[in-house]
Every structure is written in structure tokens, then in C-alpha cells.
Amino acid sequence: MRFAPNPNGPPTLGSTRGIIVNSEYVKKYEGKFILRFDDTDTQTKRPMLEAYDWYIEDCNWLGAKPDEIIIASDRIPLYYEQARKLIEGGNAYVCFCESETFKKLKDAKEACPHRDTSPQENLEHWDKMLLGGYPEKSAVLRIKTDIMHKDPALRDFGAFRILKMPHPRQEVGDKYIVWPLLDFEGAIEDHLLGTTHIIRGKDLMDSEKRQTYIYKYLGWDYPITTHWGRVKMHEFGKFSTSGLRRAIEEGEYDGWDDPRLPTVRAIRRRGIQPEAVRKFMIDMGVGETDISISLDTLYAENRKLVEPKANRYFFVWDPVELEVTGADPCTANPPLHPTENRGCREIDVSTKVLVCREDVEKLTEGSKVRLKDLYNVEVTSMEPLQANYLNDAIESAKKEKMKIIHWAPVDGVPVKVLSPDGEFKGIGEKQITAELDKVVQFERFGFCRIDSVGKEVVAYYTHK
């Protein structure tokens, strides 16, 4: 089985369906998983050099290491070879119609004047095409199907066109000017690679019908195919690779792994586990129905994985200083995890702590509140915010039904959280710096992956 993307951008959450479902079948039936780059368009969907490695990287991350990697732009001669056979057999012809003209003829079920050119003459045209004898857009090789076919989508389709823009890969460069179109390239590759089963999007349903003509002419058997419907994500609007690229270039996003983007790199950076993505995609199945899904399900899956592993820390966003009188400086020891016995953090507390502004707004003079894992206080002044130490006992906090809020030491480390909904800035415990690249839970905030540490900690928001 294969997954055949055009590397004109990084893999997205949408791509993972193809990667995961195909590789899952391969695992189940001990087949072979091929990653094939369909990179034969140097112009409209121009490949992006970095994206080749991104696909490989992301496949591996998703637990779908390809057994073989094929790059179509390395294999152009193979396609030429088959094209020649088709021309010789009278099953393909060089068409000089302008696309508009051809479309009109095709819609009227009329053959174009070049359709009945002899194979001999077509071979001459073809050779001339390959040698650069025709300008761009002046000639195209078409596969003969049935010009009278009731479905206009299946009437004589294009197989090769002339494109003088060089390929971005150095190995290829300007080596070719005649490039295969998807239906042709894919058809040949699927046979050459011994593909037995194809699972792909519904939009390629007609491809199968078109490609079947090629298989018939060449005497090959078409693989077994299944198609899935369109997937939309509630959280992400419409996005196109080219649109995203522009937005990134204009600085609207920080890069291809900006947490607001649906790319695999972005969700990985946010601490989504590959197993969660796999489960999510496999549960989705391969129905032909068009679906619109919510990431909540993916997050729920991820939470199950991350919840037992993530250490807990205090992070106070939008901090306000609270001065506590009557308490000696001390050290608080909140547990790293509420149920897994992993020991405690150590936080040195002076006579001041930081608390969230949104918690402060719910307080008034006289409010009693428990600073989690520290002590109970009673607010004596709102501005500046001051409180009196009451006692340490959690029991009295419970008895008086005090609100329990979290806090951070005044000498904590600055933390910046990047999330799909924007940026949060605040102060966290120093110990967070030991969690680089790990997913932690900021209590009463949510799960985050610690992306970098230094003078400031940068965390990427995972989910609640």
C-alpha cells in the first residue's frame, strides 16, 4: 500500500489519515508501506524542498515508518517508456488543441482533430515534445478513452504536458520539460510498485476509472480501491497550502509549526502524542461519508495518554502580587502528581506570592481563601492586595468552604504559553525548567508542552 502526497507543504492533520490508515492495514496484513512523492508539477503545486523530509519525519513520528520511499521526479524515464507503448498501440495521441478548444469538443462528445493521427506520426510528435520542439502549453499527450462516454470526466484525459520551469530538486533541475500528470504517473507507479490495495480520498474516484483505461491497454490488473469522504475540522477553517504559505511569509503565523495551524509539526510541538492521532484516525474509519469532526475527541484521546505522565506545576497568568502578613517565609511541597507517587516540588515562599487576576476579581475584603498546598489567608485589602495568615490546616479550609486557588512565588520564572487562542504570559515555578520537551499540567490551566527554557519558559498549549 502507499501514501502518495505532493510535498508542496508540510503534512497536516488531514494527511495523517492517509498515513495512518494505510500503514495500519500494512501492519495488520504484513504488507509493505510505500511513501511516494508525487512531485511532478513544477509550477502550480510546486514541491517544497524541506517538505520531503518533513513527510518522512512525520511518518516516522506517527509510527508509520515507510518500507520504501519513492520520488516520482526521479523516475520520469519510466513514465516515458510506458507512454511510448501507449502511443505505439494507438492508445495515446499528441494533442495540439488549446485547453479551451478541447474542453468544448469534449463536452460536445466530439473528437479533436488530432485524435486519429497515426501512431507513427504521434511518435514523431512525442519525440519532438521531449526534445523541446514545442513551446509550453502547445501540446499535450492524451490517453484515448471513449470520447462518447456519458461521463464527461472520463473522456480522453491528459497524461503529459510541457513545463519549462525547472524542478526544485537539484538532482532533477531542468532535466525534463515533459511532465506526467497525476492520473498517469500514479497509474504507472501503482503497478510498478506492486500496489495491491489503494485507499484514498473520494475526490480520486474518477481517477480509478480513467486509470483503468491505461491498465487495460497495458494488460495490467488494477489494484483494489477504497475511498473515504472529505474531512473538515471544526477548529480550522478552510486553508490551502498556498494560502498558508503566504500567511506565514507575511508574518501572520510564526511558521509551519505555529500552534494555530493544523500541521503535524504544530500538533507535535503542542504535545499531542502520536498514539492519540493514530487512535483518532483509526476510530474514524474509512467511510465514504463526508465528515466534520471536532478536535475534542483527539484531545480526549491525548489526555488519557498524557494525564498520568504529566507533572503538575503552578503557573499564574496575568499575575497580581499578594502580600501576606503574619506568615514566616517557608517552603511549600506540592506533589508532582496527585495520584502517581512521584514526590514533591519545592517552592520557597517569602511574604509575597502571585495569584491570577481572575481569581482576585472574585475576592473582596474579608474573603478567606486557601493557597493550594500552602496555607489559608484572609483578605484585608484589595488595593494593594494584602491578606492575613490564618493557618495551615486544609481541614479548616474545607470546613469553611474556602476557594482553593493556585499561586506562584514572586521570584518564579517568566512563562509564555502559546495556544491556538493566543498568548498567555505569567510566572511559574522554577522547577518547570527541568521539564524541557515534556508535557506538564499547569494546574487549573491545562496541559502544555515545554518548548524551550532559559530566561523565559516557552510552553505550547496542548489542551485542557
Added chain:
RNA sequence: GCUCCGAUAGUGUAGCACGGCCAAUCAUGCAGGACUCUCACUCCUGCGACUCGGGUUCGAAUCCCGAUCGGAGCACCA
């Protein structure tokens, strides 16, 4: 315009090939409650669907026809 697909709770999904075991599965979501030194976790309880209309049949989510709605293809894009 022509052609091709599809339709089960808010969202996904199982069931449909071979009609009865479906008063319809599971997950997520939502609501209420218990637990908890987090708004996380866990545990209870509850909510909620076979698109519509015909037909075949003793019996239809399942088979047939039609309608409606949704999606896709008809590129010198993938």
C-alpha cells in the same frame, strides 16, 4: 449542464454484503451528582439517532424505487 458517490444521537462510529438476535454499539460531547488541596483525573446518573415518501415482506436501519440534502469529478493541479 453532464457524471459519480454518500446519508445512524451535537460530533464521530458499529450494525447494512446474507432482513428477524437492533426498544440500535462504542467513543466523544452536554447536564446533574460523588470524589479530589486543580477548572485535570476517577466514579455514578441522565440526554440524544436509523433524512423523507413509497414499495417488497409475516417482518426493513438493512433490499428496491423516488425525493431531499450533502460532497466530488468533468485541469496542460495533486
